[in-house]
Every structure is written in C-alpha cells, then in structure tokens.
Amino acid sequence: MKLARILTAPWRAVKNPLFLYQHHRQIHALRVTLAFIFGLVINLSFPIQHGSWMLVTIVVMLGNVPHLGAVAQKTRQRTVGTTVGALAGLLALALYGVSPLLAFSWMSLVILLSAYHAIDKAGYTALTVGITLVIVAGVGDGTVDESLWRTANVALGSLIAMMAASLFPQRALDHWRFLLSDNLRESALIYSHIARRVPLDMGVALGRFNTRLVTMRGLISAAASECEQSGASFELIQRCQRTLYSLFDRMDDIADTTAVVADGGQQRQAIVKALFRAAHGIRFLHPDLLLNVLPAPLLKAQTPGACDWLSAELSQTTTRLCDELLLLMPAILATQRTLLALSQEAAMRGRN
Structure with a gap:
C-alpha cells in the first residue's frame, strides 16, 4: 500500500x-x-x-x-x-x-x-x-x-x-480562486501596514493587486461555465475587490494626517484576521474559514475621523465578500475532487 x-x-x-x-x-x-x-x-x-x-x-x-x-x-x-x-x-x-x-x-x-x-x-x-x-x-x-x-x-x-x-485540466476556476486568495492576503497586509502606520510601497502593492484583478476579470466567463454558475456571483466578488482597492488607495492618502481608528486596534485585528482566513479558505477549500463575524464598527462619539469611516466601510465590504464566497463555495467544491482527495489523504496520514 x-x-x-x-x-x-x-x-x-x-x-x-x-x-x-x-x-x-x-x-x-x-x-x-x-x-x-x-x-x-x-x-x-x-x-x-x-x-x-x-x-x-x-x-x-x-x-x-x-x-x-x-x-x-x-x-x-x-x-x-x-x-x-x-x-x-x-x-x-x-x-x-x-x-x-x-x-x-x-x-x-x-x-x-x-x-x-x-x-x-x-x-x-x-x-x-x-x-x-x-x-x-x-x-x-x-x-x-x-x-x-x-x-x-x-x-x-x-x-x-x-x-x-x-x-492536465487547468481550470479557470482554480486560477481565479488562487488569484483571489493572493489578493485577499495582499489586502490583509496592506490594511495592517496602513492602520499601524508602518511604511509600505503602496504603489507596488496596489499594482500587484490590480494586475491580479484584471487577470481574474478575463477568467470569469470560463470559471462560471466550469462550475455551472452564472457570472453574476463572480462579478459581485470582483466588485468587492474593486471597493477594497479604492478604500486602500484613499486610506493611504490620508493615513499620515489622520488619527488612528477609534477602537484601539480591535477592529483592525478583526478585519486582518478575516481577510487572512478568507484567503486560506478559498485556496484550500475550507468554507468554515469564511464564517467571520466582524464586530460592529466603533466610531468616535464626536467627529469620527476619515480613517474611522473608511475602516467601517472596509469591514462591511469584507463581510459582504465572505458572504458571496460562502454562497459560491458549494459549486466550487463540486469541481474540486482532486484537491479534496489529496487534502483528506494528507489529513489521514497525519493522524496515523
């Protein structure tokens, strides 16, 4: 054996x-x-x-x-x-x-x-x-x-x-979800650097993000065909990514002149964790990692800063993206027998 x-x-x-x-x-x-x-x-x-x-x-x-x-x-x-x-x-x-x-x-x-x-x-x-x-x-x-x-x-x-x-069946769906996983991971790193005021070459990071986004756009039709879904779900996820790109671009412009978010880092940590979990979940087909319950955005009692509002919108966008992925995940899983079999075999070897 x-x-x-x-x-x-x-x-x-x-x-x-x-x-x-x-x-x-x-x-x-x-x-x-x-x-x-x-x-x-x-x-x-x-x-x-x-x-x-x-x-x-x-x-x-x-x-x-x-x-x-x-x-x-x-x-x-x-x-x-x-x-x-x-x-x-x-x-x-x-x-x-x-x-x-x-x-x-x-x-x-x-x-x-x-x-x-x-x-x-x-x-x-x-x-x-x-x-x-x-x-x-x-x-x-x-x-x-x-x-x-x-x-x-x-x-x-x-x-x-x-x-x-x-x-050697290279599926557009696989290519699409791996690119999405890379973009979600990139999003977590970008937001973490911005929120903590850690220097980052934003032009390079957003450039990588946008390059993947453009590539994903060309894969939607074939990916939807492979999992027998309409392109609407893929388009919604694409729109969420464009929103993330826009939010990071705006945050980078005002981060140096705006006070940090009001929650002392709790919201930031929750968003970063949710993005990392979603990236891992879509890459390795673990739907449970998409079940992220983000806390309600905590705004300052008086005159919330621009970063507060942008972080609140980022939290909502992350939640919406994870929800859309959860709805799409059953169709993705139905086409991924090979990877699932390999994952189960690896898990069994680990237990033995």
Missing part, C-alpha cells in the same frame, strides 16, 4: 490544482506540443486529405487558451461556426452552378451577417462562419469533397484539443 502511494505520488502531484496553477505556463506549452505531435502522427499514419486544417485547429483551440472551460467554450463555438460556414459554402457552390452572381450575392450576405455578429458575444462563432464559408466556396472553384474533408479535419482537431485540455 505504501509502495503504491509512493509510485503514484508524482501523478497525484501533477493533478493537484495548486501545482497546475504554479506551473501553468510550462504545462500549457507541453500540452499544446503533445496535441500537435498527436495530430501530426494521425496525419502521417492515415490518408487524410487537407490534414493541415486539423493541425491549425489544434493550435488555434489551445494556443492561447490554457483553461479547460475556455477550451470547451471555444470548441463549441468553432464547431458551430465551422458547421454553419460549411453548409453556407456548400450552398454557395450549388448556387454557382446556377448563376455565379447569385452565389457571390449569397456569400456577401453571409459575410455581412458574420461581420455584424463578430463584435457580439458570439463573435468567434460568427467569425468562424465567415472564414469557413470563404475556405469552402472560394470563388466558385471549390469542391464538395474538399469541403467535407476540411470540416471533418476541424471536427477531429477540436476533439484532440478537448482531449489535450483534459489531460
């Missing part, structure tokens, strides 16, 4: 979401390369015509999309776009036999609709429709046989891309 654990340890480590997050660039590059080689072997082993379209599809599907949810979205969009575009191209070829002018009019109409929707939410699908139409129909010199081969190659390339994305 112990030998089996030792032999399977490297594989279990590679499947750990935290390991995948920490080495996502290297793993992504390796996965794309393996998928490309696999497609190349298929092309060289079987008499596949226009096989380069399979390789193009693999690179396009995986090239700049490392996350499983995003690959799945892109696969659906490309498959739909390719199918519709191929059918439109075949119709154009049929119309070309009747009248070239009629065929070109049909192609122009499809391109018009494709361009109109290309800047919409389904932009990639619309763009794929237009590209496939041109590839299939050409200027009337295409053939049905070529069209079917190209469509089949795109479908096979999409399937290979999905298989490669599932090999």
